[in-house]
Amino acid sequence: MNSTKSKTAIVPTRAENYPEWYQQVIKAAELAEVSPVRGCMTMRPWGYAIWENIQHTLDDQLKVTGHKNVYFPLLIPVNFLEREAEHIEGFAKECAVVTHYRLIKNEQGKLVPDGELEEPYIIRPTSETIIGEAFARWIQSYRDLPLLINQWANVMRWEMRTRLFLRTSEFLWQEGHTAHASEQEARAETMKILDLYARFAEEYLAMPVIKGEKSESERFPGAINTYCIEAMMQDRKALQAGTSHYLGQNFSRAFNIKFLNATSKEEWVYTTSWGVSTRLIGGLIMSHSDDNGLIVPPKIAPCHVVILPIIHKEEHRTSIMEYCDAIAAQLRATQYNHQALRIEIDTRELTGGEKAWSWVKKGVPIRIEVGEKERQQNTVFLGRRDQEYKQRFAQNRDEFLATVSRQLEEIQAIILQRAHDFQLRNTVTLNSKTELYEFFAKSEGGFAYAHWSGDPSIEAKLKEDLNVTLRCIPLVATKEPGKCIFTGEKSEQRVIFAKAY
């Protein structure tokens, strides 16, 4: 695999079979695997460490904006779901139902459910309902508002077609829930979080996104408005990477969340909810990885620099290891993105090539190979994950130490730029239905900006004909009026159509 330069570490390549390439990248990087539980994944150390870094960064940002973490129960009483009509329609058809509280052995010695519950529970698909019930108790007056909470939790939606990270029955996420005294304030919160998500995606995941509003047919069940960030994957399909919902008074009416305003008048609160999930990891895999495997943006990499001691003669072992340890200590004392560099030394009994390729596949930003020659010359032999494997070069140790943070910043900027260029290259402005059908019939397409009347039946037809959906009505767009390419009716702005995950 790594002996000849023409072959790639990942088989098949992106061009050969994109969906299979995706699975193989995950496998080669040991990020996660399909579990024996239907539609659920097991996150392995490397994948979970990326999630932890995402989590810590976002958690800090949400705390700075005044959100407090809480933890609500995993189970939701079925009658809670029933209180909001749209919400129930959205989630009842795919949820895990707990009906019994023990197992007993039947006559054949097989374990079967026993102890039937009077009322079943579902495993939370999202927590608006059970949090709404608490908000009704916690909120009395305007002094209790705004109430800004967040939880990191597992949720479950019984998906029929699953794919690691992108769509799994159980996934990990954060869900924020807030209550406000006015519509204006709740709307401002909704947009503030959308901005926070977009900035996080670009600055940390190096994943450029488009902020927009979902059309009615793609709205969160129970929301007045659903806003989203949409990213473009390397197969030109869209990925919804995060959503922020303005819920108006829908849930406050359903759960009786009232407050006394400053003039002692009783009102319903205005609520919002918003979340991002382990799906972000799927997004970053498909934004940056190449035919040699994963590329992890340095800012969220579990390891920034891996040191690979190359020991050909046993007599050199001690001195090479000392040299490596000294460099590791210097690196760990170096700051990058306000944190100490995360360093690993790979001492496994493998050849240099085997070691190096295993870290290439894991996407570590910088690798340094260190043998007797490097030790004698006080250098390191450096490979960067944003460059070709063969582009490795020797660098003076002090120069390397002095520039390592800057090099990581460079890698972060380069992969963002690449993803950005890719998105731009695959974004088109289309002015007729024929153009649109041609664009998506010939290939996976990309992002197509076109005028649309607002009619949901057009979306249904596109879905059926081309498997294309309306990704969003972009927020930052020229408010250039035009005519719907399907009906000729008036349209205020272009929307984005794409195939999607």
Next chain:
Amino acid sequence: MNSTKSKTAIVPTRAENYPEWYQQVIKAAELAEVSPVRGCMTMRPWGYAIWENIQHTLDDQLKVTGHKNVYFPLLIPVNFLEREAEHIEGFAKECAVVTHYRLIKNEQGKLVPDGELEEPYIIRPTSETIIGEAFARWIQSYRDLPLLINQWANVMRWEMRTRLFLRTSEFLWQEGHTAHASEQEARAETMKILDLYARFAEEYLAMPVIKGEKSESERFPGAINTYCIEAMMQDRKALQAGTSHYLGQNFSRAFNIKFLNATSKEEWVYTTSWGVSTRLIGGLIMSHSDDNGLIVPPKIAPCHVVILPIIHKEEHRTSIMEYCDAIAAQLRATQYNHQALRIEIDTRELTGGEKAWSWVKKGVPIRIEVGEKERQQNTVFLGRRDQEYKQRFAQNRDEFLATVSRQLEEIQAIILQRAHDFQLRNTVTLNSKTELYEFFAKSEGGFAYAHWSGDPSIEAKLKEDLNVTLRCIPLVATKEPGKCIFTGEKSEQRVIFAKAY
């Protein structure tokens, strides 16, 4: 409540009604509440922030010892549970069973479970089985060992009698799972983690614990040995605060976890598992709190110092707030236990007394009241949670800033010492069955060290007669041989009996 000195902030007091006092401390501190889901709690911001501090500290310690975090599915196939005979006996009788994957409306318009699963799942009560299945795939040779993983997760055991933090159907915990090439190494890991837990409990939670082994009847289902840390609550009952299990080859045989050793011989691995949970919060509440509410050990306090601006005249507002903000900035730049101090300024529209008492009940280690007098004299009016409310005193601002970390260290040391003294005062050595029955019949008792033959039927009898259990066979004990106080048989060392949570 706070107007007369004779009354306590918590009603009833510990002496009046200990169990009810416990509930009221939790309520007054806004730590958690009973949820509408049977036996499950909702953790509110203050309670969850304590959990986060516990989590971050332990997580760092587990990473230093080489453990990597992972995430396994919430659901466990029933047939996994069946593979280890004792394990199934232990958990089948109280587990949440998922039997359907959707809800539909029946003829009466009521939502009912639909889509029955071919094989039901249970919500994990613990994850040895599903992790065992993965270990069997991940481990091939001795080079893959030791395998040291940990996960932070929610688990569920359908408890019949629940109590906030101490025993809830769903709880949060970390569960470590490790595999080793030899019994010796696995046993060393088991003890290393037990030591880590004991040190954490004492150093961070200020909760002195006794390390010991469980008797056979209290062993984890499937373990060869279960070790525990036992703490004494203020009602003199014991709390099992963490466990570490040596599982031998029980799970590796059940899940076929084999490895090739250095001489290419196939062997079963030796495994361990261990965990602590949100129960620790129940333990710290009952170790330190008093009749005015919670006392949080400074090292894990969500807020170290709360600043209470006392504004009697509107014209002083700006200058007092500036003074408070300046002190807050200085405090935030101060280090305590290798971290920046966590500071809050309480600007609510409440009287000084109301503000102060709300933070007393939350257990914040240090409160400073700041009014016009303090501003003019460059002082703070300081109250410490380890002292009586009325013991507040003025302190020069610079002196306060120079000593605040030391004062926090002092509070941490003082509450540990108090808990330690309490435990010692309520620990007895008993030499006859009569003495033991008297000790536990007259009161809640305490920790009773006595000789015991090893016969489980004695434990059953004590449980029935006195509701007393064998807490542990202490590891650090004089190996003073003697005679069982029940049977007169030979005994190698004393064990600890107590009533327990």
